């Protein structure tokens with residue numbers, strides 16, 4: 347196959363590359379294709395020497411070859427983010443042309459003039475090798491290795507031409523273009539291999555980018571899924587908390603209802619109940635049933651969060667209502683209750699049902715704490731302190747185990763066989779919503795004491 351035919355094939359390469367890499371076109375691809383195109387142009391022009399005057403043909407061929415390699419180097423440099431300035435490249439190309447022409451004039455056909463072209467070519471080809479090798483190492487790219495390898499082969503060919511020039515066989519230096527058909531063929535093959543390598547490099551790069559993007563997307567989706575799962579779990583936990591709270595809250599009024607109903611049944615059966623006593627028991631049943639429906643209503647609103655009903659809350663009234671709720675237990679356990687309240691209502695701002703729940707939880711704990719102690723008692727104090735209402739509920743139970751003090755009040759911590767470990771957490775959460783706090787401490791003289799602090803309602807607020 348003649349060089350002309352090879353040149354035509356070579357001319358197809360940049361076009362082919364441009365088409366193959368249609369989706370991956372970039373300035374780097376464009377520069378590499380341009381390099382190939384210029385190289386093919388140089389080759390074709392060299393083959394047409396018979397039809398073009400040598401004073402045009404020779405400098406044009408050399409300029410095309412020079413700029414072809416310069417473009418390839420620039421493509422690789424740009425890929426690495428260190429491109430040359432295009433103005434500088436144009437100036438160097440022009441300078442090369444001038445030097446080439448001067449050499450031609452001054453040295454005629456001397457060795458130095460003949461050596462200039464392969465020498466410059468060698469330097470440029472080695473540049474391509476260097477940059478391609480750098481990319482190959484960085485990105486472990488077989489395509490870049492192919493570029494480096496093919497151009498290294500080419501540089502060996504050019505080097506042989508130089509050797510041939512300086513140490514000619516017949517003692518007379520030859521014009522490389524006439525004598526180095528080998529270099530041209532080698533050059534074309536190396537360039538073709540380089541182009542194939544470049545396509546490989548671009549495809550590898552896009553595959554890597556695609557894999558990166560795919561793995562990023564997968565990570566994102568995984569995170570989203572995890573987030574959804576967490577949100578779901580959190581909701582489940584929330585429902586779990588509600589369910590646990592429900593069981594916890596419903597137990598007291600249900601027990602009270604059962605106790606009142608049993609007392610009414612026993613009394614009626616034995617014909618021992620008068621009208622007033624019957625009505626009292628029925629009122630308790632009604633009160634506790636209302637309490638039940640309030641609790642279920644609150645739970646419902648917890649599941650479907652609605653604005654809690656905010657208003658003035660009389661803490662003494664709330665506490666007395668809750669004492670009434672636990673009265674059957676108090677009586678059953680023989681617990682003495684002392685309630686020292688302020689003379690006037692201590693008002694706080696908040697949701698009466700939620701605050702009742704807090705007091706109930708604390709009373710329930712106190713009741714459970716005094717279960718096994720002789721002469722059990724519960725002391726309740728309601729005071730104003732600065733701008734706070736302080737409700738202290740002290741019991742005569744065993745108090746807090748110092749070894750467990752820091753865990754008490756954390757969700758699910760319980761020392762009771764049938765405990766849920768949620769009462770204090772729920773109470774604390776409710777109080778925090780009301781800008782209040784709950785502290786549990788060992789009281790002086792034994793037993794535990796819970797202090798509930800809530801901001802006093804601003805003066806001027808009236809009871810509904």
Ligand code: ADP
Pocket residue numbers: 707711712715741743744745746754755759760761762764765766767768769770771786794795
């Ligand atoms: P539960 O009552 O289901 O255990 P709580 O959150 O109400 O859940 O209470 C957590 C733990 O705090 C109790 O198990 C108990 O060890 C301790 N505790 C709460 N109140 C008192 C109290 N008045 N006296 C002694 N320990 C208490």
